[in-house]
Amino acid sequence: MSWAHNACELELLGVSPELNALTINQKIGEQKTSAVSTPQKLKVAT
Amino acid sequence: MGSTLLKYIAQHQPDILLLQEIWSAADYAKIIKIGVEAGFELAGKRNGPNHGLQILIRKGAVKSVEAAGFSTMYKYGIVPFEWLGWVERGLMWAKIVLSDGQRVLIGNTHLTPFTSYYEVRSRQVGMMAKIIENLSFERDHVIVGGDFNIAADFQAYSQKKFTALKQAQWPYALFASTSGLRDAYRSVHPQHAGYSFNPLFDPKKNRVSIRADQRLDYIWAGERTRNSRLHITGAGIEFEGEHDGILPSDHFLVHATLELFQVP
Numbered sequence A: 001m002s003w004a005h006n007a008c009e010l011e012l013l014g015v016s017p018e019l020n021a022l023t024i025n026q027k028i029g030e031q032k033t034s035a036v037s038t039p040q041k042l043k044v045a046t
Numbered sequence B: 001m002g003s004t005l006l007k008y009i010a011q012h013q014p015d016i017l018l019l020q021e022i023w024s025a026a027d028y029a030k031i032i033k034i035g036v037e038a039g040f041e042l043a044g045k046r047n048g049p050n051h052g053l054q055i056l057i058r059k060g061a062v063k064s065v066e067a068a069g070f071s072t073m074y075k076y077g078i079v080p081f082e083w084l085g086w087v088e089r090g091l092m093w094a095k096i097v098l099s100d101g102q103r104v105l106i107g108n109t110h111l112t113p114f115t116s117y118y119e120v121r122s123r124q125v126g127m128m129a130k131i132i133e134n135l136s137f138e139r140d141h142v143i144v145g146g147d148f149n150i151a152a153d154f155q156a157y158s159q160k161k162f163t164a165l166k167q168a169q170w171p172y173a174l175f176a177s178t179s180g181l182r183d184a185y186r187s188v189h190p191q192h193a194g195y196s197f198n199p200l201f202d203p204k205k206n207r208v209s210i211r212a213d214q215r216l217d218y219i220w221a222g223e224r225t226r227n228s229r230l231h232i233t234g235a236g237i238e239f240e241g242e243h244d245g246i247l248p249s250d251h252f253l254v255h256a257t258l259e260l261f262q263v264p
Helices: A003-007 A017-034 B002-012 B025-037 B080-084 B115-135 B159-167 B171-179 B184-188
Strands: A040-045 B016-019 B040-042 B054-058 B064-074 B089-097 B103-110 B141-147 B217-223 B228-238 B253-262
Touching: A017 B184, A017 B228, A040 B002, A040 B141, A040 B217, B002 B025, B016 B103, B016 B141, B025 B040, B025 B054, B054 B089, B054 B103, B064 B115, B089 B115, B103 B115, B115 B141, B115 B159, B115 B171, B141 B253, B171 B217, B184 B217, B184 B228, B184 B253, B217 B228, B217 B253
Parallel strands: A040 B016, B103 B141
Antiparallel strands: A040 B253, B016 B054, B040 B054, B064 B089, B089 B103, B141 B217, B228 B253
16 A cells, blocks of 8 residues: 555545545645645656 | 657657557667657667567656666466567566655556456556565655556447456456555546547558547556655546547557655
8 A cells, every 4th residue: 555545544445446546636636735845747658 | 650659749748658569679769769869768678578668758857767677577478479479578667766856666567468368467467566566665656557458447339348348357456456556547537438449440451440448558656655745637648539640559648747745
């Protein structure tokens, strides 16, 4: 499990990985206000 | 292939490109030429195993590429056509450092195709999760993408096809749970199907049709330390239709924009 699962204090066991991804991503987006430096942007394609 | 790739690079300015199915020496040389001329560093070695993979990393987007390599899953495949073609499945990887010092593991893979080989793919994603775990020691983030040949989302036109695809679906959840990574496309598009594969594509025929009905290509991402955070701000699909009078590939291009940061 990634650290974010713990860091966000989410209890999502039993939830589909897709809904899990969506919820965690929203929570992490909210944490950008407490970033210690400017977030680094990466564009990835496959 | 070359002109389509160059056009995408010029229009979208990607930082990381994960390429698959570069089988011939001529195609490999073409990719190296395009990559170098467009300002990318290449993770793959010319004389590596026959995996068809390459990672292009924009030089200006990273501080350094610390290491790169290929970790095998099966030496020359266990499926007959892979064994005959000396195809090796595995994870091509690169350890990069961003300008602010954040350390990222990048991975690229192409798993065994065809719906019926889902048990092979389940073993591959299990092995890949272990490879990622080992390689991501002292990394802040992990980004892995490629052609997984796992249809997490699909549309079937017969009961038989539906049953087969449904049975072959579970390695998706297996990879999500064993790797701890998040599906970038689903993280921002909870409703849209995101089909990335056109089964009617045939490069040997002059006339081809488009009927995208499976989501096979993914970008997965996640954190590896308590203080690191990875926010997926956007994702999409390109090259679903004709470009310059041709269909570039049976797979469409999946892209994601990520923001990597640290919290106290």
